[in-house]
Amino acid sequence: MIRKLFIFILYALIALLIYWYGDSILQWIRQGGANYVILTAFLATMFALFPIIPYPIIGxxxxxxxxxxxxxxVTWIGSSMASIIMFVFVRFGYQDWGLNIVNRYKSLSxxxxxxxxxxxxxxxxTRLIPVIPSIIVNVYSALSRVRFLSYAIASSLGKMPxxxxxxxxxxxxxxxPSQLIVIGVAYxxxxxxxxxxxxxxxxKAENNEKLPEL
Structure with missing residues (x-):
């Protein structure tokens, strides 16, 4: 219980910092902070982890x-690292709760x-489909028994486009700006x-599930 509470408080504190200083950080990046690429990638990760400002704007x-x-x-690194960090937070702190909920309902199981x-x-x-909220994929994957490496690779690759x-x-x-129409159509x-x-x-997956065992 102490571990769960610690993770929650840590997450909440970082979220408050991003909320209070997010606009100032974004302004700093615009005005020359971009010269520090590694620091900017770290800040992009924080913006993706706590989307006070929508991440498409950050990108x-x-x-x-x-x-x-x-x-x-830099945009991809920030988003990918954020999803991995959230996966680790949820897996480390709350997977036992998640598995209890999943096992309670047969259909969900x-x-x-x-x-x-x-x-x-x-x-x-699911990462390739932008209408699916990233947080749902992060949390559901972490609460399941999906292996960390499989998640990290699949999630990061799917975020690229x-x-x-x-x-x-x-x-x-x-x-x-004239290129925006071409980009929109291509996407x-x-x-x-x-x-x-x-x-x-x-x-194909559904058909395989229906095939009788020999």
Whole structure:
């Protein structure tokens, strides 16, 4: 119980700091703080971990400051590290509570078992779909028995397209707004391909579950 309380208080304190100083930190990055890339990546991680300011805005600022390549990298590092940190917090402090809740309901337990069997692809694909809240994927994965390494790799890889999008849009908004339409259309096509792939994979997984055992 002490461990759970400590993690909660630590998380709450950092969230308050980001809430109080978030605008000032963002202004510092715009005005020259970007010269300190490692520090900026750390701050991006904090912004992603505590999204007081929506992270697409952070990614856009980083893209405008650093350019599309380095901006995408810093944005991706921040988002990926934040998801890993949250996974560790929840797994270390609250997994026992989560498993008790899951095991209490048979239907939820079956869904979780199916999720654990196909964890890598499920996490990877859900990361590619921006309408699925990141915090749900983080917490549900941590409360399940998904292996840390599988989660970290699948989550980080799946975050790449959207993080690149945020940075590229931010850079284009500052330097060439006419490119935004092309970027938007390209990303919609990409999402269509992701949705089609996910639907095909899901149907295939369901069919495999229905096959009788020999």
């Amino acid at each position: 856009g600022v980083l893209g405008a400051v650093y350019g599309p390549a380095l901006g995408s990298l 079956k869904v979780t078992t199916l999720f654990e069997k196909n964890a890598f692809m499920t996490i990877f694909i 959207s993080m690149i999008l945020f940075a590229v849009v931010g850079n284009s908004f500052v330097n060439d 919609l096509v990409f999402l269509g391909l992701v949705y089609g792939t996910y639907t095909f994979w899901q149907k």
